């Protein structure tokens with residue numbers, strides 16, 4: 167069975183600084199693989215390389231069997247990417263359904279299928295009842311779920327989620343997690359970047375902890391905790407790096 171993500175010694179430099187440093191990462195079909203690390207650890211840079219938006223400085227990355235540099239078009243057809251920063255401004259005067267249908271057309275869903283597919287993905291993320299409300303009336307959690315729905319429109323083999331619950335309240339986070347878990351049950355492969363250890367713990371089959379662009383340690387959440395007798399992934403991070411995963415806000 168081919169790997170959905172197969173990354174070998176991937177690096178990205180910006181001038182003198184190295185954002186991603188010889189990272190190796192794999193994901194098999196149906197796995198939820200996490201990248202856990204603090205702000206600036208290199209998660210988004212890694213994701214942008216896998217999504218073909220940023221060329222690597224060195225190393226190789228294959229997604230769904232295609233090289234992200236030489237076969238970027240083949241990769242793009244097979245991935246959904248839900249970005250960290252969502253700017254809903256351009257969509258404020260649209261309903262959730264209208265936004266989803268526009269994105270469906272952009273994602274090359276055949277015209278005859280657009281309405282049905284939009285309704286399906288809205289149902290998947292629990293937004294059917296709110297589909298005809300304006301996006302500007304959505305809560306933060308609903309907007310995130312709408313982004314998730316749009317990432318699913320073209321039935322990607324790999325869904326890439328960058329901080330899917332950043333800035334959400336506890337209840338909304340649990341709601342988003344429920345929907346991500348449901349997608350996994352349907353066999354989707356997910357790459358999740360987060361700096362929330364509870365999110366990584368709850369959702370990931372395997373994760374790689376990164377710091378300063380480099381792998382610190384990787385394994386299942388249970389393995390990582392058991393190896394050092396830690397109760398939480400925060401503690402795992404602290405023990406391996408000597409500093410906290412999340413700096414306290416000043």
Ligand SMILES: Nc1ncnc2c1ncn2[C@@H]1O[C@H](COP(=O)(O)OP(=O)(O)OP(=O)(O)O)[C@@H](O)[C@H]1O
Pocket residue numbers: 180184185203204205206207208209210211212250361
């Ligand atoms: N276009 C760029 N030019 C220069 N430096 C960059 C660029 N993009 C990212 N970096 C640097 O690379 C490092 C990794 O950033 P990256 O955004 O990948 O981290 P991250 O783990 O995703 O953090 P966050 O959780 O804040 O998104 C940072 O030091 C950042 O300043």
